[in-house]
Amino acid sequence: MKIATWNVNSIRARLDRAVSWLTRMNPDVLCMQELKVPDADFPFDAFRALGYSAAVHGQRTYNGVAILAKAPLEDVRIGLGDGLPEDQARVIAATVAGIRVISAYIPNGQVVGSDKWTYKLEWLSRLKTMLARDYSPTMPLILCGDFNVAPDDRDVANPQAWADSVLCHEAGRHALRELIQWGLVDGVRIHHAGPGPYSWWDYRQLAFPKGDGLRIDHMFLTAILAMRCTAASVDREERKGKLPSDHAPVVLELGE
DNA sequence: ATGGTTGCTTAGCAA
Numbered sequence: 001m002k003i004a005t006w007n008v009n010s011i012r013a014r015l016d017r018a019v020s021w022l023t024r025m026n027p028d029v030l031c032m033q034e035l036k037v038p039d040a041d042f043p044f045d046a047f048r049a050l051g052y053s054a055a056v057h058g059q060r061t062y063n064g065v066a067i068l069a070k071a072p073l074e075d076v077r078i079g080l081g082d083g084l085p086e087d088q089a090r091v092i093a094a095t096v097a098g099i100r101v102i103s104a105y106i107p108n109g110q111v112v113g114s115d116k117w118t119y120k121l122e123w124l125s126r127l128k129t130m131l132a133r134d135y136s137p138t139m140p141l142i143l144c145g146d147f148n149v150a151p152d153d154r155d156v157a158n159p160q161a162w163a164d165s166v167l168c169h170e171a172g173r174h175a176l177r178e179l180i181q182w183g184l185v186d187g188v189r190i191h192h193a194g195p196g197p198y199s200w201w202d203y204r205q206l207a208f209p210k211g212d213g214l215r216i217d218h219m220f221l222t223a224i225l226a227m228r229c230t231a232a233s234v235d236r237e238e239r240k241g242k243l244p245s246d247h248a249p250v251v252l253e254l255g256e
Numbered sequence: 257a258t259g260g261t262t263g264c265t266t267a268g269c270a271a
Contacts, residue, residue, distance in 0.1 A: 009271085010263055034271090036264070061264055108271055116270095148271090202271085203261035246262075246271080 001097065001254040005031040005144035005219055006238075007105070007200075007247035011064075012036070014245055015043055021238055022050050027251065028070050029096055031103035031144040035064030042066065059089035065103045065145070069096045080126050081134070091127070099225065100135060104145035109166035117166060120148065124175035128182055137183025143220040146200075146247060149176045151186070154194030155215035167214055184220035187252045188232045197234040200247045208239055217250050228254045 004027045008014040011032065022030065030052075035042065039058040047054055052068040057078040067073060073094040079086040093102045104127065109120035135141055149172045153159040162168045180186070188197065198213025205212065221229060231253035239248040 013263065062270075110270075204259095204271095206260055243262085 001029070002027040002251060003029040003031075003101070003142065003144070003219070003254065004249050004251045005033075005103065005146075005217055006249035007033040007146040007217060007245060009034050009245040009247065010036040011043060011066075012041070013243070015046060017238070017244065019046055019050065021235075021249065022047070022052070022068075025235070025249075025251065029101055030068040030249075031101065032066045032068065033064075033103065033105035033146045035059070035066060036061055037064060055092055055094045057089045057092040063089045063105055065089060065092045065105050067092060067094050067096070067101055067103050069094070069101075071097045077134075080123075080130050082126055082129060084126070090123070091130075098140060100139060100141040102141070102143045102145075104143065104147070106145065106147045106149065108148045109172065112164065112166055112169050112171075120166070121171060121175050124149075124172070124179055128179040131179070131182050137222050138224065139222060140225050141222045142187075142225055142252075143184060144218070144250075146217050147176060148216055149173060150214045150216050151176055151218075155196075155198070157195065157198060157211055157213045161212070162214065167216055180220060183222055185223060185226035187219040187221050187226070187229050188215070188234070188250065190226060190229050191232040197236070198248075199234050199250055201239060203246050217247055219250055219252050221252075225254060228256055230255045 055076040056066045058064040076094045091104045107120040110116040199217035201208040
């Protein structure tokens with residue numbers, strides 16, 4: 001089973017690329033983030049034509065997450081479900097072939113110390129609460145998405161340049177470790193010691209040609225799935241060419 | 257030369 005995650009940075013702007021990537025890579029499941037469309041504008045038909053059904057939690061202009069799968073999507077749930085205001089579409093879960101799949105778009109945080117930064121740290125804590133409340137670390141579960149956190153300096157091509165930024169600050173790294181300690185394993189790190197592979201390069205400053213990348217898109221697995229993880233990669237090729245997303249897809253292979 | 261972006265929505269914000 002091949003499962004992937006990709007922040008597409010607008011599914012409308014990226015539809016042609018998404019269709020050709022799915023055709024080329026043929027994953028069984030794709031978690032997407034930053035759709036930037038309401039549910040009604042999600043291109044269900046284009047993906048249906050490739051054999052994928054979709055569970056979508058969209059939003060106009062910002063955010064928006066989805067799960068595409070060839071197998072049926074069961075028990076779809078949107079949001080964190082903690083009773084607090086949920087005006088941002090940042091998480092969706094569904095069961096696919098007996099695996100609980102979660103697609104999440106963690107807030108960027110904008111500036112360390114800002115209101116958005118506080119919201120980011122709180123959101124990571126709320127996500128951990130959701131896992132603890134609704135799931136068990138003994139079940140097959142995969143938490144995928146754009147976490148907007150590079151877990152440590154192996155995940156940053158130029159650590160000094162990014163030190164204490166919203167993507168690398170210790171408070172965000174700590175919040176991510178707390179989440180992982182619920183009972184998750186970093187899928188890419190099973191197979192790659194680092195540095196890298198990076199998954200995001202800023203559109204600005206010629207970051208991609210300069211190799212100024214960060215690994216902020218992750219696929220976290222419970223132990224029973226980590227045992228089945230036979231390969232992991234980032235598809236850097238998808239970051240090349242005309243009008244790519246600023247994120248490259250991350251792909252895991254699960255045996256049996 | 258010391259900067260060099262994209263997308264959404266419509267000048268400014270977010271990333």
